[in-house]
Amino acid sequence: xxxxxLSLIMTGALVMAMTACGGEGTAAGGNGGSGAAxxxxxxxxxxxxxxxxxxxxxxxxxxxxxxxxxxxxxDEINAMGTGFTIELNAQDDEHDAEKSVNAYHQLxxxxxxxxxxxxxxxxxxxxxxxxxxxxxFMLTPSASATSVTExxxxxxxxxxxxxxxxxxxxxxxxxxxxxxxxxxIYNNADAYSTGIYQTFKARAAELGLEIVxxxxxxxxxxxxxxxxxxxxxxGAELVFLPIYYTPASLILQQAAAAGYAPKFFGVDxxxxxxxxxxxxxxxxEGVMLLTPFSADATDERTVNFVKTYTEKFGEVPSQFAADGxxxxxxxxxxxxxxxxxxxxxxxxxxxxxxxCDILISVFTDADFSADGVTGLGMRWDANGQVNKEPKAVxxxxxxxxxx
Amino acid sequence: xxxxxxxxxxxxxxxxxxxxxxxxxVVFQTLVNTxxxxxxxxxxxxxxxxxMIMAVSLNLVVGISGELSLGHAGFMSVGAFTAxxxxxxxxxxxxxxxxxxSILVGAAIAALAxxxxxxxxxxxxxxxxxxxxxxxxxxxxxxxxxxxxxIDDKGVHFAFNNPNALGMDPLGKEIIKGPMGAxxxxxxxTFPAAVILxxxxxxxxxxxxxxxxxxxxxxxxxxxxxxxxxxxxxMKYKMLAFTVSASMAGAAGAIYALNISTxxxxxxxxxxxxxxxxxxxxGGIGNMTGSLIAAGVLVVLPELLRKFSDYRMLVYAIVLILxxxxxxxxxxxxxxxxxxxxxxxxxxxxxxKK
Numbered sequence: 001x002x003x004x005x006l007s008l009i010m011t012g013a014l015v016m017a018m019t020a021c022g023g024e025g026t027a028a029g030g031n032g033g034s035g036a037a038x039x040x041x042x043x044x045x046x047x048x049x050x051x052x053x054x055x056x057x058x059x060x061x062x063x064x065x066x067x068x069x070x071x072x073x074x075d076e077i078n079a080m081g082t083g084f085t086i087e088l089n090a091q092d093d094e095h096d097a098e099k100s101v102n103a104y105h106q107l108x109x110x111x112x113x114x115x116x117x118x119x120x121x122x123x124x125x126x127x128x129x130x131x132x133x134x135x136x137f138m139l140t141p142s143a144s145a146t147s148v149t150e151x152x153x154x155x156x157x158x159x160x161x162x163x164x165x166x167x168x169x170x171x172x173x174x175x176x177x178x179x180x181x182x183x184x185i186y187n188n189a190d191a192y193s194t195g196i197y198q199t200f201k202a203r204a205a206e207l208g209l210e211i212v213x214x215x216x217x218x219x220x221x222x223x224x225x226x227x228x229x230x231x232x233x234x235g236a237e238l239v240f241l242p243i244y245y246t247p248a249s250l251i252l253q254q255a256a257a258a259g260y261a262p263k264f265f266g267v268d269x270x271x272x273x274x275x276x277x278x279x280x281x282x283x284x285e286g287v288m289l290l291t292p293f294s295a296d297a298t299d300e301r302t303v304n305f306v307k308t309y310t311e312k313f314g315e316v317p318s319q320f321a322a323d324g325x326x327x328x329x330x331x332x333x334x335x336x337x338x339x340x341x342x343x344x345x346x347x348x349x350x351x352x353x354x355x356c357d358i359l360i361s362v363f364t365d366a367d368f369s370a371d372g373v374t375g376l377g378m379r380w381d382a383n384g385q386v387n388k389e390p391k392a393v394x395x396x397x398x399x400x401x402x403x
Numbered sequence: 404x405x406x407x408x409x410x411x412x413x414x415x416x417x418x419x420x421x422x423x424x425x426x427x428x429v430v431f432q433t434l435v436n437t438x439x440x441x442x443x444x445x446x447x448x449x450x451x452x453x454x455m456i457m458a459v460s461l462n463l464v465v466g467i468s469g470e471l472s473l474g475h476a477g478f479m480s481v482g483a484f485t486a487x488x489x490x491x492x493x494x495x496x497x498x499x500x501x502x503x504x505s506i507l508v509g510a511a512i513a514a515l516a517x518x519x520x521x522x523x524x525x526x527x528x529x530x531x532x533x534x535x536x537x538x539x540x541x542x543x544x545x546x547x548x549x550x551x552x553x554i555d556d557k558g559v560h561f562a563f564n565n566p567n568a569l570g571m572d573p574l575g576k577e578i579i580k581g582p583m584g585a586x587x588x589x590x591x592x593t594f595p596a597a598v599i600l601x602x603x604x605x606x607x608x609x610x611x612x613x614x615x616x617x618x619x620x621x622x623x624x625x626x627x628x629x630x631x632x633x634x635x636x637x638m639k640y641k642m643l644a645f646t647v648s649a650s651m652a653g654a655a656g657a658i659y660a661l662n663i664s665t666x667x668x669x670x671x672x673x674x675x676x677x678x679x680x681x682x683x684x685x686g687g688i689g690n691m692t693g694s695l696i697a698a699g700v701l702v703v704l705p706e707l708l709r710k711f712s713d714y715r716m717l718v719y720a721i722v723l724i725l726x727x728x729x730x731x732x733x734x735x736x737x738x739x740x741x742x743x744x745x746x747x748x749x750x751x752x753x754x755x756k757k
Binding site: 055056091092096097098099101102103104105106108109122125126129130145147150151187188189190191193194195198218219 | 441442443444445446447450545548549566580581582583584586587590663664665666667668669670705706709712713715716
């Protein structure tokens with residue numbers, strides 16, 4: 001009896017030892033193979049990817065959309081069974097620079113290797129400065145100011161930069177003869193809004209668009225009768241709204257109440273207007289916006305993404321969700337690109353610095369391009385800005401329709 | 404130990420605060436040097452000290468002078484943006500001298516703002532004063548929202564509401580861009596410098612409170628009419644407390660700005676003022692030690708609660724309420740007091756043995 005017991009214990013111990021060895025073996029393999037070629041051209045290992053964005057607070061809808069979109073991409077990548085997986089960690093920053101830096105440090109303690117973030121502009125500028133000195137690669141899904149990427153070789157944007165949005169909007173309005181008299185209502189307490197307004201104004205002047213009314217508001221404004229009234233009395237045919245969707249929804253309501261029905265033209269911040277609870281979507285009928293993503297596109301990639309997202313989160317994905325989705329795929333594509341060129345790559349246990357160098361070299365490589373739901377053949381320049389086609393969509397019967 | 408034994412109660416309290424700050428510094432600096440601190444906590448060290456300075460300086464107005472001020476973040480932003488400009492102008496100098504001059508100028512300009520705002524505000528009392536300070540806090544924020552500042556070879560250029568009116572050389576650099584704030588600030592603040600600033604602020608405030616002037620300020624707080632009949636000018640003493648407090652908030656803002664690479668006026672809104680007020684109230688009005696501890700704990704707490712993910716802010720609110728209940732519980736307070744007394748006796752006994 002004693003002998004039996006002893007042998008049982010011994011077997012148990014042996015099994016334990018073997019599993020322990022197995023575990024160590026993989027870990028050691030991961031460390032040994034950091035950056036080194038495995039010879040097969042395969043991408044393997046687990047990447048620790050961090051997302052930073054406002055998951056609570058006034059801008060939560062953007063942060064959650066990006067986190068959800070990234071989650072879907074990560075689930076899909078993990079389900080592919082290629083030996084490459086992503087571990088995702090999304091941290092809240094409440095749309096505040098200080099909290100965002102805190103969130104970034106939390107991710108560092110977790111062992112983050114690359115960051116898809118941060119979602120909003122001002123926090124992103126703060127975090128990107130930290131990430132630049134720490135050498136952590138960042139691909140922001142939606143922080144669009146030029147100062148996000150300026151003088152930082154490790155920061156890339158998946159969305160258009162602000163100047164591009166402003167000038168592209170002016171170009172689009174002029175090319176399609178949408179209007180000649182334009183009113184602009186913008187948030188002068190917001191970097192994003194003011195940035196787009198300035199480039200829009202400059203481009204509009206070149207194209208001969210007449211800006212007949214320029215009015216501003218701040219974050220706390222809820223009464224837009226002055227701004228709407230000014231646009232109306234100056235006879236603007238089109239109101240350009242380079243603002244987020246919450247004030248935009250109020251402007252639409254108050255313009256309708258004032259019996260003023262010009263064309264409304266927005267940019268990517270307007271995306272999300274249809275998902276506001278209690279908002280009468282018929283008011284948004286005919287609103288045009290410039291966005292790289294439209295959920296009604298018929299290509300297989302977008303259809304699948306929209307289907308999964310709607311099943312999982314119960315709403316149609318916005319452009320921010322699509323940006324987050326593309327971020328995860330773009331990073332994987334970049335690692336795959338490197339693995340193909342250098343005969344394989346195992347990312348497990350690689351330091352953030354090593355990955356940063358690899359990803360910078362790939363993203364600035366002229367041969368590298370990534371496909372996603374927000375554009376095909378996205379390429380990046382050395383400044384970190386993306387090059388892809390903008391799409392304009394119009395809201396018809398409560399859904400976005402490509403124009 | 405004899406010095407400690409012979410010192411007055413007020414000085415004992417003051418020494419306790421210096422000891423807390425120095426202990427806090429020694430512990431965390433050692434942790435940083437040995438590399439055994441998480442980067443989350445390491446990144447928060449300077450903001451913690453900034454909020455401690457803010458809490459202590461607001462306590463001077465709310466606790467000692469007895470006026471409820473809801474616009475303290477406004478002075479912080481004045482100091483912060485001033486420091487950004489000064490630091491950019493001194494780009495050739497060494498980091499430590501840049502930091503020193505920036506904090507000094509930031510504090511001076513904030514003191515000026517405090518003085519100017521104090522003239523109308525301090526003519527009021529109670530709720531009216533609170534509302535007007537709130538208004539001035541928002542006014543400062545909105546002015547900064549419209550301010551554009553650039554630097555070129557000829558010097559500093561200011562413009563209001565229109566960046567094109569700066570009239571700069573093409574080579575010039577815009578350093579403050581209205582609502583977009585200041586971008587690309589060089590990080591020159593260090594933890595030791597912040598702690599030294601905190602100590603200086605504590606020395607100034609505690610000596611002020613324990614001086615003739617401080618007693619005058621408290622006399623006016625306790626009974627304005629009686630104090631006035633003694634020949635004390637309420638306006639003069641209130642103004643003194645308000646201006647000193649504003650300058651310290653400016654210094655805190657300066658070091659805060661030089662620790663983060665981007666700064667927007669929006670950061671210094673009503674919510675930040677209230678946050679600092681919460682530190683003061685939770686720590687105990689008029690209690691500097693309480694302000695220090697409350698600021699330290701409440702700045703770190705939201706980060707420690709990250710594992711609750713979505714429920715983080717809910718848990719934070721519950722913790723605030725619990726702290727409020729516990730600190731206002733007479734029974735617990737009595738026990739705590741006897742404990743502190745015993746501790747104090749043991750220390751003086753130990754001193755006697757030596």
